[in-house]
Amino acid sequence: MRFSNLYLLLLFIPSLCFAQQKRSKGDIAFFEYSYRTAIEEYQKEQIKGALTNQQYLNLADSYLRMSNYKNAAKIYVDIFKKDTIMSPSHFNRLLQSIAKTSGMEEVKTFLSDNNSVFSGELLENAEFNYELLQSKSKPAPNYGLFNVSANSSQGDFSPAFFYDKVLFSSGRPRGSKKVYNPSGEAFFNIYEAEVDSKGDLNAVKEFEGLMDSPFHKSTPYYAAELDRIFYSLSNADGEQLLFSDKGKNAMSIGMSSGVDSHTYILRDLDTSFHYPFYEGATGRLFFAANFDDSYGGTDLYYVHTNNGIIMSSPVNLGPRINTPGNEIAPFIFDNTLYFASDVFYGLGGMDIYRSNLQENDNFSIPVNLGSAINSAEDDFGMIIKLDESKGFVGYFASNRSGGKGNDDIYGFHMDEKPGLKTLALKGAIKKPNDGVGIDGAVISLLDNEGTIIKEVIADRDGNYELEIPWRDNVILKAIKERYSTYKQQFDAASLDTVDTAKFNLEMVSIDDIVTEHEEQNVIKLNKFFFNKGKYNVTPEISRELDKVVAAINSFPELQLKIESHTDSRGSNRYNINLSNRRSDAIKDYLMQEGVPENNIIESVGYGEEQLLNNCKNGVFCLEMLHNRNERTNIIILNYNELFGLK
Known part of the structure; x- marks a missing residue:
């Protein structure tokens, strides 16, 4: 796992400047992202006297950033045993370190021994994805990944569709001498690229459709319904960065229809807002933010808007999506939410997941897209669309080995939507004669031995949705007191012949x-x-x-x-x-x-x-x-x- 992704530095530790208070040399190095130096200084300070628990956690974080997982895991576990200041984010890093040093089974044991610490949704998500990633019943599809020509030796990420072009963020030089200190590169800016017949990106030029700024402009999203661009940008007043009373320079989200049209949509000097996505059908604006009440680090939220103007308080997507890790880059396509997370049960770093949108703004268990898309490094910012001639096409960013820079943009094309194969059944349970939905029915998927794999309860209209890692043989069962029992066995061949997206059941009332x-x-x-x-x-x-x-x-x-x-x-x-x-x-x-x-x-x-x-x-x-x-x-x-x- 590497944390060299430049843009993620803004998410993990959003403070570029800190309040005036006495800090040790280790603290200073840590908050300046100089993790190797921070380790050296904390070790010197440890010899002179004990570090505080917070400094020990900073030291563990530094070891983690430098891929020294053994030392990181030891410190995290020691702090956990003291039961003092472990935040949800540190729990995630603890489990990431255990996964790297002792493997998946040790993580499972830790979760089992400490299940009261974690939410039921997180435990269920982990169990599902561990089984999914270990499953060998279906080969991973080939998505034809390719490194786009538009990439540079700097960081390139956050692709976005823009008419017949693609916008993206980059840290490549643009004439200014201003440098973003943590990366040593230019402040991020937004560029546009032409898309050729094969989906490759080239003919790159700086995007001129936004107001000029010498500081960060990144993570664009073009909302065709509004003919507006949403993007994140540094809080600044002209040539001067703005800092909060806590010493933070956070990112805001703006909306623009041109160089002379800019409106701040989400802005708080203590909170960074990133990766806007506008859902035209509902008018909701999704984004990533590091609010103090998050489930971990950066969470996904949405606000209701009226033509892009905020009309509600932020709504957290909840513990099914947000974890003790960091979630970023929401993108909705075909009733499916794609996003990235560095939660401990992934393949490493940031992984891309998908989750189906359900009734009442609920989400299905997030599904890791697997090794055909994700790597052991950071993979994030997926966008996807359906092309009549090419099938499903899209782009995402990754800092996997073999690239041209810190983060590179990769393209893909496929005949089916990305993701490891799962078995998803969705429908309604109704009475046969009048079609009335049966609320409260218990619907289960069982293996051939009758062991329950997954169980849900139908809502008041009889609707249900089940998803499990793919199995060639399952039994579907539905029961409710004073109703007939529905039971049907499926093998791989029969599953291929049914419409699992509209799988309605009938149960008779006695x-x-x-x-x-x-x-x-x-x-x-x-x-x-x-x-x-x-x-x-x-x-x-x-x-x-x-x-x-x-x-x-x-x-x-x-x-x-x-x-x-x-x-x-x-x-x-x-x-x-x-x-x-x-x-x-x-x-x-x-x-x-x-x-x-x-x-x-x-x-x-x-x-x-x-x-x-x-x-x-x-x-x-x-x-x-x-x-x-x-x-x-x-x-x-x-x-x-x-x-x-x-």
């Missing part, structure tokens, strides 16, 4: 198929009649009995009793025999249609023994009154055992 009749719980059927003196199942009767078949398919644990009754016309013996034959005929039909015999506990005919009215032998009754007594009930014998009293 209350929709059962009613109380004659003080018994019976399957709800329209009344039907056998032909006079007959016991054969007619098409009319079969349509009703098919509801019984469906009930058993939905609730295979039901135990049935078939009861047939006649009216009083005819002899008692004749009516007993006729009703028994009718019950047996119903049983035979149900079994022919797939109802197991052990579901039918009894089939019996009562003849005229259980009349519902006074139409006995010798009593004159209208036909409609006799018909009340001729009936069939399909009784659920174990209803109370299964579902309790109604």
Whole structure:
């Protein structure tokens, strides 16, 4: 892991100047980014006397920046045991160091032993991505990465689409003698490049569409809906940098429609704002910032705007996206958020992740894009679009080995969206007849042994979304009290034939198929009649009995009793025999249609023994009154055992 990325220096330690107070030589070197010198000075000071816990953390950070992970890990762990001033960012660096020195399994053990320290979302994210990165079931796709011609020997990063061109940030010289001290290079500026037929970037020139400034201008985003450019820039008054009372010179976000049009959108001398992204469909402006209430270092936020003018307070994207590490560079494409994070469970440095946007501004588990995109170094600032002739094309920045400068821009093209293959199921659980959503249903993905891999609860409209690292064989199961159980097994071939983005399920409510009749719980059927003196199942009767078949398919644990009754016309013996034959005929039909015999506990005919009215032998009754007594009930014998009293 390297932290040589020039732009990230602005994120990790945003202070270019510090308040006037007594600091040691180690402190001074540390805050000037001179990590090697800071280590030397802190070691001298340690001999003379004990360092403060904060200085020990500065020393650990310095070791980490210099890739001395063993010494960094030892100090972080020692400070952690004291349970004093460990910030979320330091927890992340602690785990990064353990990963480098002892490996992934040691990190997992640390997380397990200290799970109360970390949020449930972080633990779930880590478990998911560890399994994903270790999975070998699907080969990583080839994205045709190429280092663009526009790169220089300085840092080049933060690409952005601009009409048929690409804007980007760079630390290349531009005539001014002003130098950004931590990098020794020029202050960042924004450039534009032509895009050739192969997607390469060339014919670079300084972008002239923004007001001039001798200080930082970087991370542009062109909002086509507004015909405006959002970008980050140093807080300055002409030729003079502005510092807060705390000694910080932070970055702001501005909006511009030309050299004579500039509006500060987000500005606070103690807070740095970076990587604006404008979502045209909602008017939200996403960005990265290092507010004091972040989950770690730099978090992702959004604000609501009216044509780019801020109309709300910043909203943190929450612990599903933001971690104890640093999150930057939000970009939304096709309902998917792409962003970069240096959280400990990545491949190293900054990695690029994707997360699906869900209902109510929620996000799915972030998915590492894998080694086809990410490296052991810093990878960040991905942009992507769909080209009708080339497929998916885009760019991102990386300081991986083999480049031309500190950070280089890389292009890619592919037939599918980037990312390691996962299994994502999304849809709704509804009742089959009226389409009403079933809220509160528990939906699970299980392996072949029945072990739960992932479990979610449907929302009030029955919507659900599941995503796991790819598996060739899974079982999908949905349950809710008083509803049928949905269960289906999938293999790789069957998953390729279903629309996993609209995978709707149906579950039957027992209350929709059962009613109380004659003080018994019976399957709800329209009344039907056998032909006079007959016991054969007619098409009319079969349509009703098919509801019984469906009930058993939905609730295979039901135990049935078939009861047939006649009216009083005819002899008692004749009516007993006729009703028994009718019950047996119903049983035979149900079994022919797939109802197991052990579901039918009894089939019996009562003849005229259980009349519902006074139409006995010798009593004159209208036909409609006799018909009340001729009936069939399909009784659920174990209803109370299964579902309790109604």
